[in-house]
Amino acid sequence: MSTHPDYDVAVVGFGPSGAVAAALLGQAGLRTLVIDRTDEVYPKPRAIALDHEIMRVFQNLGLADAVAPFCEPFTPSEYYGVDGQLIKRLATVEPPYPLGHTPSMVFTQPPVEAALRRHVRELPTVDVKLGLRFTGLEQDDAGVTLHLEDAGGKRSAVQARYAIGCDGASSAVREALGIELEDLQFDEPWLVVDVQVNERGLAKLPSTSVQYCEPGRPCTYVIGPGNHRRWEISLLPGEDPAWMATEEGAWSVLQRWIGPDDATLWRQASYRFHALVAKEWRNGRVFIAGDAAHQQPPFLGQGMCQGVRDVANLAWKLRAVLGGEAGEALLDTYAAERREHVRQLTTRIKEIGAVICERDAVKARARDAALLNAAGGQVKTQARQDIIPPLSAGLLATDGGKTAADGTGRLFPQPRVNGPAGPVLLDDIAGTGWRIVTDLPVERLPAGLLPVAAGLGMLVSLPPGEERFTSGPHRMQTGEPDGVVAGWLARHGVHAAVVRPDHYVYGVAGDGAGLLALVAGLKDRLQ
CATH class of the missing domain: 3.40.30.120 (Glutaredoxin)
Structure with a gap:
């Protein structure tokens, strides 16, 4: 390893987490490389929700105005039980908003990601190299050597003091480090359908987002920006996920609400919703973040938010250590803080999933009655942000056991x-x-x-x-x-x-x- 590496930090992956990492590091003046095997922003929406903590990160990057046109307030989410009665309701807190931004939002991912990438490319200390595949690494006390390969098979290597793997759920960086995932016991097949709805279709649809907690087929309806609507629909035993992800399969389950005359399919994909957390988040000078470090069911819209929290946590610590303002031990707090936070939030998301996904009608009715009894017979609105836990470990001035x-x-x-x-x-x-x-x-x-x-x-x-x-x-x-x-x-x-x-x-x-x-x-x- 050279004593003068090419970069302070190399980021593998240029999705939302990698782009925010590169933006924060570049803003801090660190020499940063970000690579990705694809050349373009994925043109269809995957994430649909972000919150005020993430918008505050965009604000700190000078991007709030560029992102705002593609965001709208998240409508309340109403949960309906077995017999169609309201059993639970989530919404946002009233103004004044605690972080200065709408607490919970929906957004259109491709243009927001494009704005992030444009910003990163304008930073003088950041190099963006696309069409490169990460193939392996070595590290020592001085830094990390990353091995890369372009589409034509030409190989190269770069050196950095630290590296971050933001390369998604099937992370090659995580695999190269030999990091295993802990299964938090959630594994269900779902169909996700994004639709552009016309005026005729919009008139047929609910005015709030809805969780249909129905044993026959649990599903979620999300009101996105403009005329974008998303359905997340559980698949039943015996249904073929590949066929359900065809246009014919998607319309077969959307017909409860709308038909082809009401809307245009934008994206449909079958997924297995998982709850997974990496057992380690750091190996020497290499870190993992975003989907490489965790996956959770989408019931609270926190997937992308979690990844941005990861890199916001890590970036300032790398800046402090590389700038000589803090010792190397500060970097150990990244894993301690983020792993526990993700575990706690994923557990809470699983609990929401358990409410939505009960397939036994008798148990579902008991669930409905228990929720209504706990609310005193009158459903009270719960703030979405109250579900997100505080940090409970790491660089905090807490005594043992203090809350x-x-x-x-x-x-x-x-x-x-x-x-x-x-x-x-x-x-x-x-x-x-x-x-x-x-x-x-x-x-x-x-x-x-x-x-x-x-x-x-x-x-x-x-x-x-x-x-x-x-x-x-x-x-x-x-x-x-x-x-x-x-x-x-x-x-x-x-x-x-x-x-x-x-x-x-x-x-x-x-x-x-x-x-x-x-x-x-x-x-x-x-x-």
Whole structure:
């Protein structure tokens, strides 16, 4: 291995996870290579949902405006039981939105992916090389050598300090590392059909997204952007998945709702919905992320979101280690954090799947009765985002066994604040590094905190009633008209939070002295 590798990081795979990884690394000024065996964006939708955490990543990349035209708010999801009665309802929280974006959205994947790729190609420190197949690797203490092959069989090799496999569910990088997948016990055949519906067809369809929790054939109906509608339909014993994925097969099950005069088929594919998590996420200097590291049933629309969370978690840690701001041990927290988060969320998605997929009519009626009884006979709307767990392991200021009740490990909100030129989302003026946020005025903070905080990131003071914007080196004080942070701090009984570059809360403090101790302890921990 050369002591001067070609790149800081090589990314294998240019789907959504790989593109976001390359964008974040390139934005940080790291020399990055991204390769993919295909030359073009896949022209049909696979992912259909994203959430406010992912839109915040796009915002941080300067892509929110480019992506927004292809996104719409996710309609409520209504669950209907055996006898057609409403048994459960998921929706989004009311404004003001905690992260500054619509909490749950549907989107059209091809143009969003194209916008991501255009952005990556414009970054001066990123090289994009398509039509290359990853064939193997070696690594040592200095870096990784990746072996590549083009469509004509010509072989080449590149060297990087680190590599990330974002190359999908059948990941060649994962296979080369010998990483096994843990089966979380979900395996069912489903048909996924994407349809462009005309006005006549739209008039026949439900006005919300629906989970049909029917023993005869569980299925999901999702309202996508514009006239895009998706059905996920379980396959019955004896049905041929290949035939069901033909036009004739797809229309045979869609006829309950619409026919060929109402819509045009866009995509139909048979899948086995799995719940799988990699047993290891890192081998030496090589990491896996996205579908290479996990697959989950689609019942909460979290597949692509999980992959973007992976690379957002990993990118800032690679930047810190390569920039000499943190020791190599920081990279071990990637697997510890993301694996457990994915396991917890996949378990919750499986529980939703169990509600939807019950095939026994007697048990399904008992399920319906239990859900209605638990709701006191009146179905209450649950926020989709409440289902997503906090981080529970890794770089967190928690004692053994401590929960996230005080906010540690949770996503920190992004309020609108009074910027120098008017209201603005916090990240747009505070940057995307470490952040110390408090409702205490700067003058009430310990004198020793300011220099310590300056060495870590940005100190943001949002005192109650403050309207003016003032700033100094590594600090700003302003007001938030919607009280989003004030409400968060009050709910968790604290006055300050130390927030990581991926917007997760490292730790919280009840006063200035506690905040100083927290920040000083973190700086020691990063070394």
